[in-house]
Amino acid sequence: MKKIIRTIIWCLVGLFVIYTFYFLWKQSQPEPEVYELVLPQKRDIQKTTVATGKLSARREVSVKPQITGVITKVLVKPGDRVTAGQEVAHIRVIPDMSQLNSAQTAIESARIELNEQQREWDRTKRLYEKGVISTEEYQQYETRLKAAREKLTAAEAAYEVVTKGASRRSGTINTTIVTSPMSGIVLNVPVKEGSSVSATSMFSDGTTICTVADMSDVLFKGHIDETEVARLRVGMETTLVLGAMQEVKVPATLEYISPEGVEQNGVTKFEVWAAASIPDGVDIRSGYSVNARVVTEEHKGVLSIDEASVVFDADSAFVYRLTSSPEDLSSQEWERIPVKVGISNGIYVEILQGVNAEDHLRGIKK
Incomplete structure (x- = not known):
């Protein structure tokens, strides 16, 4: 009886050892590689390039004063719509001492000259009435008197402009009232009441009171890499994708490509x-960040596959075609075949030669 029990135990030990070796051998065997199957399909393939930049108004002006002074009233704020000629600010004149002295000196000089011409004309008139001088000579003195009066009037008007910002001779023109030169939206107002402002001159750009832009005519201004610029042409249709509103697609037309590149961070861009x-x-604001997508080439209804299914080796392209049954996933067999590819959109690539729509091709590994 004992002999039978020992025999059974040794048999069980033997079976356990055999099973252990089998299990270890099984674990050491590589699992079969299974790939997804890809079928070529007809698609529309677009080759695109992207330029990055911002939106801005085509017409944008900085409103600046014609005189130097202090802001007494600001009549607009950013976001306001204004019309051409609308008042945007009032200024109190602070006369420049050199200009004030020059204006006062001009008045005194003109008054002295007028008094002199008046005396000459009075004397000439008495002589003319006695018939001593000719009519022509008398008219010459009369013309000089009128010129002297006009000179004094002009000097007084210049003094009023220096001290008050306007003169009675200028009529409706008032340089203390700043108006918008165009209709549009106020983008910014960098001054406030009490701010000192300077007039535009040949020596100074002057102080900007506000910036007005016509946002009904908007331009995309951006840059594109030198490797892509050769494929662009003026008149190409463009799609603008706004960073602030990804769901909004704004159509645009390419209208300018710079003939000269500029270097940015070591890269030449145009x-x-x-x-x-x-x-x-759609409410557009100046300064929005934008990606401009330009379709440089498009093929419609062409045979294509996932670009991940194509293997590139030097200047050649290859795909792996299934030679075994599509239903047998445990032992897939492939053959490598060369293909001729066309354009790619980064996801799908056009297939010109090498495969047809019925071929099962190797995709990504499961």
Whole structure:
């Protein structure tokens, strides 16, 4: 009986050892590689390039005063809509001492000259009435008197402009009232009441009171890499994707490509402009960050596959075609075949030669 029990135990030990070796051998065997199957399909393939930049108004002006002074009233704020000629600020004149002295000196000189011409004319008139001088000579003195009076009037008007910002001779012109030269939206107002402002002159750009832009005519201004610029042409249709509103797609037309590149961070880039057609109901703000997507080439209804299925080796392209049954996933067999590819959009690539729509091709590994 004991002999039978020992035999059974040794048999069980033997079976356990055999099973252990089998299990270890099984674990050491590589699992079969299974790949997804890809079928070529007809698609529309677009080759695109992207330029980055910002939106800005085509017409944008900085409103500046014609005189130096202090802001007494600001009549607009950023975001306000203004019309051409609308008042945006009032200024109190602070006369420049050199200009004031020059204006006072001009008045005194003109008054002295007028008094002198008046005496000459009075004397000439008495002689003319006695018939001593001719009519022609008398008219010459009369003309000089009129010129002297006009000179004094002009000097007094210049003094009023220096001290008050306007003169009675200028009529409706008042340089203490700053108006907008165009209709549009106020983008910014960098001054406030009490701020000192300077007039525009040949020595100074003057102080900006506000910036007005016509946001009904918007331009995209951006830059594109030198490797892409050769594929662009003026008149190409462009799609603008706004960083602040990703769901909004704004159509635009490329209208300018810079003939000269500029270096940015070691890369040469070219400036491009595109005229945007803002859809109704979309509120565009100046300075929005934008990606401009330009379709440089498009093929419609062409045979294509996932670009991940194509293997590139030097200047050649290859795919792996399934030679075994599509239903048998445990032992997939492939053959490597060369293909000729066309354009790619980064996801799908056009297949010109090498495969057809019925071929099962190797995709990504599961």
